[in-house]
Amino acid sequence: MTMSDDFLHRFQLERAGVRGALVRLDHSWQRVRANGDYSGPLAELLGQTLAASALFTSSIKFDGRLSIHLRDSGALRLLFADCTHDGQLRGIARWHGPLPQAPVQLEAGARLAITIENAVTDTRYQGLVPVEGDALAHAFEGYFARSEQLPTRIVLAAAGDRCGGLMLQQIASAGGAAMGDADGWNRVGHLLATLTDEELLGLPPEQVLLRLFHEEGVRLQPAQPLAFGCTCSLTRVEDMLRALGRAESEAALAEQGSVDVNCEFCNRRYVLDEADIAALFEAEPPAATRH
Ligand SMILES: [Zn+2]
DSSP states (O other): OOOOOOEEEEEEETTTTEEEEEEEESHHHHHHHHTSOOOHHHHHHHHHHHHHHHHHGGGOOSSEEEEEEEEOBTTEEEEEEEEETTSEEEEEEEESSSOOOSOOOEEEEEEEEEEEEETTTTEEEEEEEEEEESOHHHHHHHHHHHHSOOOEEEEEEEETTEEEEEEEEEOBOTTSOBSSOTTHHHHHHHHHTTOOHHHHHHSOHHHHHHHHHTTSOEEEOOOEEOEEOOOOOHHHHHHHHHHHOHHHHHHHHHHHSSEEEEOTTTOOEEEEOHHHHHHHTTTSOOGGGOO
């Protein structure tokens, strides 16, 4: 039996006045990857997106979830990942045509939507990130600089059976001035640039941080476990069918004898028979007689 290596660690670098998060995904990532047909470059992009979704939940202070959704990037039809406040994550990518064998270039005009849902107040906030080229991490840094006015550095990696990420953010005092010493932010940025993908994905988290920041007063918080988790349910499937309308469901019934809905995130299959569909639209008259 192997230990699961899926965690989020928050930490502070006291001397530099920086807070950070370190994420590594192992079993959860393998589960996400097994649900789709991914070539190496596409898996790398999805793994980085998944790690980013977990990293970004590190600064959310309420119950809810954060999702990352790429739109309008040509053959890359869909790239999506989300993570809940308690560490359940899932993701998906869809490619149109033969799978890419070279690193995926995101098209000019592609946008990443970052959506934060607060489950307590039932509100959502969405920010859009323009993205181009192959470096997701740079696009995310720009997002935090603009949306939170926080200098941010992000490293993302996916290779083999693991993916992971490391994020640093400068802590500002109530008056807006940086909290650490004057050169702190600059210094930790240079240190972070020496981190290799192998170290990020392979070393124990304490060692990653001590190797980089041993003179910065690392305060590592306990690990929060992360795991694959899907929020699909029969209720959500029923809501979706109601939104599609009675005629759609009845057409599927007539064609296949049942309405089959497959969750693309977890491959769970929901099968609704004639009686289920009738009950679902009980309050509505049959589609054929509706005007
Ligand atoms: Zn599901």
